[in-house]
Amino acid sequence: MSGVLIAVTGFAAMLVLIVLRMPVGLAMLVVGAAGYAALAGMAPLLAFLKTTPYYTFANYTLSVIPLFVLMGALAERGGLARALFEAAAALIGHRRGGLASAVITACAGFGAVCGSSVATTATFARAALPELLRYRCDPGFSAATVAAGGTLGILIPPSVVIVVYAISTEQNIAKLFMAALVPGLLAALLYMVAVAVRVRRNPALAPPVDRVGAAGRLTALLRVWPVALIALLVVGGIYGGVFTPTEAAAVGALATLLLGLAQGSLRWPEIRQAMIQTAETTAMIFLILLGAEVFNGFLALSRLPDTLAEAVIAAGLPAYGVLAALLLVYILLGALMDELAMILLTLPVFFPVMMSLDFGLSPEETAIWFGVLVLTVVGIGLTAPPIGLNVFVVSAIAREVPIAAIYRRVLPFLVADLVRLTLLVAFPVLSLGLVRLLG
Secondary structure: OOHHHHHHHHHHHHHHHHHOOOOHHHHHHHHHHHHHHHHHOHHHHHHHHHHHHHHHHOOHHHHHHHHHHHHHHHHHHOOHHHHHHHHHHHHHOOOOOHHHHHHHHHHHHHHHHHOOHHHHHHHHHHHOHHHHHHOOOOHHHHHHHHHHHHHHHHOOOOOHHHHHHHHHHOOOHHHHHHHHHHHHHHHHHHHHHHHHHHHHHOHHHOOOOOOOOHHHHHHHHHHOHHHHHHHHHHHHHHHOOOOOHHHHHHHHHHHHHHHHHHHOOOOHHHHHHHHHHHHHHHHHHHHHHHHHHHHHHHHHHHOHHHHHHHHHHHHOOOHHHHHHHHHHHHHHHHOOOOHHHHHHHHHHHHHHHHHOOOOOOOHHHHHHHHHHHHHHHHHHHHHOOOOOHHHHHHHHHOOOOOHHHHHHHHHHHHHHHHHHHHHHHHOOHHHHHHHHHHO
């Protein structure tokens, strides 16, 4: 049996294990180890396993992941999400669809200190969704808004998924953060446009609330200065070259902790819960990373990525046609799989193909641009049927809202996502402009 056939069989076996509810990281580890042994033998596999876990986890850059996760967990426990929503609601809640747009705005702000889509979605499902329902907003539309807004957590820097992509493809984390900023803000803008269009056609979806006076708006804004300070400290420090991403993550986590203690919103029970959440999330991510490393070693031995890249070049297909096919596969997989596992699973195959194509960009720019596109389609998968992880997260918290109603109301946001994806594909400068300016 050829190496390529063994690799294809391994992919199929891994998908079967995932369907049977085996954890994704463990499924990649088991199949990768079995495939490696089949191609190279048991002794080389044991030698590989003896050194790979140590060198994988001893990577200094990986320390940025638990630090950003901790920063997000402390921000969630410290009530920053609720303060952001209240401030946004005070500013634009009196407009038609203002409360829904306030959720989008607050999710974008929280994404700057969280870095996780699921965490952002779960936080605002608890912090904002009850308020939307209290003001008689449509339940399905409210839940769909939270699910869509939560996707901003993986695109607005700093993002754990961006860090994982950068490490996996050996790209500069700071430049990827720069590249993701404009697309992230564009996503928030298009989501608010989608809200405005839907509410204009059906005002009952999100009725306006009473206008808040100048004093009330000022008070609400003063409550969110810690978020602005932390975001400026972390993202501004990275863009300005003051901190490396790892140093910025440490500074951000410490600043979030100190501000929470100073405001009295973080006490020992909240800090303990944040540390436990960080440990659990980090362990899950690192298991996936280890599984992906072993699986990638198996794929390298099989030469499947190289064979596929050579086949694409030999076929003479247009570069944008191949890119469209890759993005379509990502959208389909994103509707079925966890975003982190999906990226780590597909990059060893798709990334060499992407780098073999000519888009008139340098190799580094191609890799950065592709990273932003991958994050965009992953965000689409987080809300798209039949799974849509963010939809399930909201549905699990808001049990009174039928999941079918959320899927129906999320469609305008998916249209906004497709518009954004089209713009990012057609105009790479939207992703690369800031990198070229500051890089």
